[in-house]
Amino acid sequence: MLKNPNTKYSAFPPVALADRQWPARTITHPPIWMSTDLRDGNQALFEPMDAARKLRMFRKLVAIGFKEIEVAFPSASQTDFDFVRHLIEQGEIPDDVTIEVLSQAREHLIRRTMESLRGARRAIVHIYNATSPVFRETVFGMSKDEVKALAVSSVRLVKELAASQPETEWVLQYSPETFTATELDFAKEVCDAVVAEWDPRPGEKVIINLPSTVEVAMPNVYADQIEWMHRNLARRDQIVLSVHPHNDRGTGVAAAEMAMLAGADRVEGCLFGNGERTGNVDVVTLALNMYTQGIHPGLDFSDINDVARVAEECTQLPIHPRHPYVGDLVFTAFSGSHQDAIKKGFEVQQADALWAVPYMPVDPADLGRTYDSVIRVNSQSGKGGVAHLLHTVYGLVMPRRMQVEFSTAVQCLTDESGQEVDAHQLWNLFSREYLEAATPVRYMGHHLYEAGERQGIRLEVEVNGRCMEIRGEGNGPVEAAVAALRMPIRVQSFEERSMGEGADAAAMAMIEVAMEGVAGSTFGAGMDRSTVTASIRAIVSAANRIRVREGSGAVSVETLFADCAA
Numbered sequence: 001m002l003k004n005p006n007t008k009y010s011a012f013p014p015v016a017l018a019d020r021q022w023p024a025r026t027i028t029h030p031p032i033w034m035s036t037d038l039r040d041g042n043q044a045l046f047e048p049m050d051a052a053r054k055l056r057m058f059r060k061l062v063a064i065g066f067k068e069i070e071v072a073f074p075s076a077s078q079t080d081f082d083f084v085r086h087l088i089e090q091g092e093i094p095d096d097v098t099i100e101v102l103s104q105a106r107e108h109l110i111r112r113t114m115e116s117l118r119g120a121r122r123a124i125v126h127i128y129n130a131t132s133p134v135f136r137e138t139v140f141g142m143s144k145d146e147v148k149a150l151a152v153s154s155v156r157l158v159k160e161l162a163a164s165q166p167e168t169e170w171v172l173q174y175s176p177e178t179f180t181a182t183e184l185d186f187a188k189e190v191c192d193a194v195v196a197e198w199d200p201r202p203g204e205k206v207i208i209n210l211p212s213t214v215e216v217a218m219p220n221v222y223a224d225q226i227e228w229m230h231r232n233l234a235r236r237d238q239i240v241l242s243v244h245p246h247n248d249r250g251t252g253v254a255a256a257e258m259a260m261l262a263g264a265d266r267v268e269g270c271l272f273g274n275g276e277r278t279g280n281v282d283v284v285t286l287a288l289n290m291y292t293q294g295i296h297p298g299l300d301f302s303d304i305n306d307v308a309r310v311a312e313e314c315t316q317l318p319i320h321p322r323h324p325y326v327g328d329l330v331f332t333a334f335s336g337s338h339q340d341a342i343k344k345g346f347e348v349q350q351a352d353a354l355w356a357v358p359y360m361p362v363d364p365a366d367l368g369r370t371y372d373s374v375i376r377v378n379s380q381s382g383k384g385g386v387a388h389l390l391h392t393v394y395g396l397v398m399p400r401r402m403q404v405e406f407s408t409a410v411q412c413l414t415d416e417s418g419q420e421v422d423a424h425q426l427w428n429l430f431s432r433e434y435l436e437a438a439t440p441v442r443y444m445g446h447h448l449y450e451a452g453e454r455q456g457i458r459l460e461v462e463v464n465g466r467c468m469e470i471r472g473e474g475n476g477p478v479e480a481a482v483a484a485l486r487m488p489i490r491v492q493s494f495e496e497r498s499m500g501e502g503a504d505a506a507a508m509a510m511i512e513v514a515m516e517g518v519a520g521s522t523f524g525a526g527m528d529r530s531t532v533t534a535s536i537r538a539i540v541s542a543a544n545r546i547r548v549r550e551g552s553g554a555v556s557v558e559t560l561f562a563d564c565a566a
C-alpha cells in the first residue's frame with residue numbers, strides 16, 4: 001500500500017445539496033422490487049445458469065413475490081434468448097408479473113432483444129449506456145452530445161419496434177450506466193432527453209434507473225445524488241425512479257435504504273447480494289431490515305432456508321455463515337453473556353408482544369428457522385447456553401447454583417478439546433459428573449422401614465468393590481440416607497423434576513449439600529422412575545462429590561463403614 005494514497009486516489013466530491021431532505025425521513029413502505037438475479041446476478045457467475053437452473057430460479061423469485069424480474073440479456077447468448085422465448089411460449093409468467101430484459105444501446109442488439117419478447121403480454125425493455133467522463137472519453141470516445149444522442153436514438157428504435165408489436169404492453173427502462181460517477185446535470189440532461197423521446201402518455205410511466213454501477217462513495221453521497229435527481233428530473237410524475245446499488249464499499253444495503261429516503265420508488269438487486277464483483281444490493285437483507293422495523297416488505301422469506309438452497313444450487317456460490325438473516329450462524333450465540341441474555345429473553349417473550357429478545361433482531365421462527373441452533377456451546381460459553389441446551393433437548397432444568405457448578409466442568413471439556421460441544425455431549429458429561437458419581441460409594445438398592453415416628457433406611461452400597469449394607473434414620477428418606485452415609489453433610493436445597501412423559505417418565509432429583517471444612521456447596525443428582533429412589537441416588541451422588549472436594553482430609557470409607565455387614 002502507498003504511504004500517501006492521495007497521490008493515487010482522491011476523495012469523492014460532495015453533492016451541493018444544502019437543504020437535503022432525506023436524513024429526516026423514515027422508510028414507511030416497501031419499494032417496487034426488481035430482481036436481477038437472472039441477469040446481473042447471472043452474468044457474474046463462474047458458470048452462468050443453464051435453462052433448467054434459470055427456470056428454477058425464476059419460479060422461486062415468483063414464489064417469493066417479485067412482480068418485476070429481469071430475466072435475461074437476450075442478445076448476449078442463445079441460452080438467454082431461448083429462455084425468454086420459453087417463459088413466453090410456455091406460459092410461465094403469471095399475470096401479475098412483468099419480465100424485463102436488458103440491452104446495450106446498440107441497434108442490432110436492440111432488434112434481437114425486441115424479437116425475443118415477441119408475444120409477451122407485458123414487458124420492460126431496459127436500455128443502457130454509460131455516461132460518466134471515463135466511459136465517454138476512454139471507452140466510447142464520444143462527446144456528451146454523442147452519448148446523449150446514442151441514448152435517444154436507441155429509445156427511438158425501441159419505440160418504433162414496440163409499435164410493430166402492439167400485442168405487448170411496453171414499458172421503457174433507461175439506465176445511465178455509471179450514474180454515480182456522472183456529472184449530475186449531465187445525467188439529468190440524458191434522462192430528460194430519453195423521457196422526452198419516449199413521451200409517455202398521461203398516466204404512463206418510464207423507469208429511470210440510477211445505478212451505482214461501481215460504488216464509489218459513502219451511501220449518504222448516493223442519497224444526495226438520488227435526491228438531486230428526484231428534485232430536478234423533468235416530468236417526475238411520469239417517472240418511476242429506480243436504484244441499482246452495487247456493493248463495492250460494502251454499503252450497498254445502506255445506499256439502497258438511504259436512496260429510498262431520498263425519493264427512490266424502486267430497487268433492483270439480487271438474492272443474498274449475488275452480482276458483479278462484491279455483488280448487487282442484497283434484496284433479502286433490505287427486505288428483512290424493513291420487516292424488523294414493522295414494515296412488511298411484500299416479499300415472502302418465511303422459509304428462508306429454502307430460498308438459500310435454491311440460490312446456492314442455481315448460482316453454485318455458497319452463502320457465508322454470517323450472512324444477515326440467512327447464514328448458518330446468525331441465530332447462534334457462542335459467548336456466555338449472549339447465551340444467558342437470549343435464554344432469559346426467550347423465557348419472557350410472549351407470542352403477542354413486541355419482539356424483545358436480546359441479541360436477536362428478528363424472531364428466527366418468522367423466517368422458518370428454529371431455536372435449536374440458537375445456542376451452541378464452546379469455550380466462550382457460560383452457564384446460560386449449557387442450561388438452555390440441556391433444558392430444550394433433554395428437559396433438564398437445573399437450579400441456578402448447579403448451572404454455575406456444572407459450567408466449570410463444561411469449561412474444562414471445551415478448553416481441553418477446543419471444540420464446540422453439542423447437547424448430547426453435555427448430557428453425557430452431566431451423567432458422568434452427577435448420575436454416575438459412584439466413588440467411593442455406589443448405590444445398589446435400598447429398603448425403607450418405619451422406625452417409630454421416624455424413617456429408617458437400609459442402604460445397599462458397594463464401597464471400593466465391597467458390597468455392604470449401611471443404615472440410618474431420619475425425618476424422611478433423604479435425612480435417613482444422610483445418616484446412613486455417616487458424613488457431616490447438611491442438605492441445603494432439594495429439587496425434583498420430572499423428565500420425559502408417559503411410560504418413559506423419570507424423576508430427576510438434585511440435591512445441594514454443604515459440609516464443615518469444605519467451602520461452598522456441592523450438588524448431586526439422581527434419576528429414577530421412583531421419586532424416592534431418585535432422591536436417595538442424588539444424596540449418594542452429592543456425598544461422593546463433596547468427598548472428592550474434601551480431598552485428603554476425608555476419613556477413609558473403610559474406617560467409616562468398618563462395622564457394617566458385608
Ligand SMILES: CC(=O)SCCNC(=O)CCNC(=O)[C@H](O)C(C)(C)COP(=O)(O)OP(=O)(O)OC[C@H]1O[C@@H](n2cnc3c(N)ncnc32)[C@H](O)[C@@H]1OP(=O)(O)O
Pocket residue numbers: 040043073075076077103104105106109128129130139140177213276
Ligand atoms: C454494468 C452492467 O452490468 S451492464 C451489462 C453487462 N452485461 C453484459 O455485457 C453481458 C453480456 N454481454 C455480451 O455478451 C456482449 O458484451 C454483447 C453480446 C452484448 C456485445 O458483444 P460485442 O459486440 O462483442 O461487444 P463487447 O462485449 O466487446 O462490448 C464492447 C463494445 O460495446 C460498446 N458498448 C458497451 N456498452 C455499450 C452500451 N451500453 N451502448 C452502446 N455501446 C456499448 C463498447 O463501446 C464497445 O464498442 P467497440 O467494440 O466499438 O469499441
Ligand SMILES: CC(C)C(=O)C(=O)O
Pocket residue numbers: 040102128175177178209211212213214244246
Ligand atoms: C445496466 C446497469 C443497470 C447495471 O447493471 C449497472 O450499472 O450496474
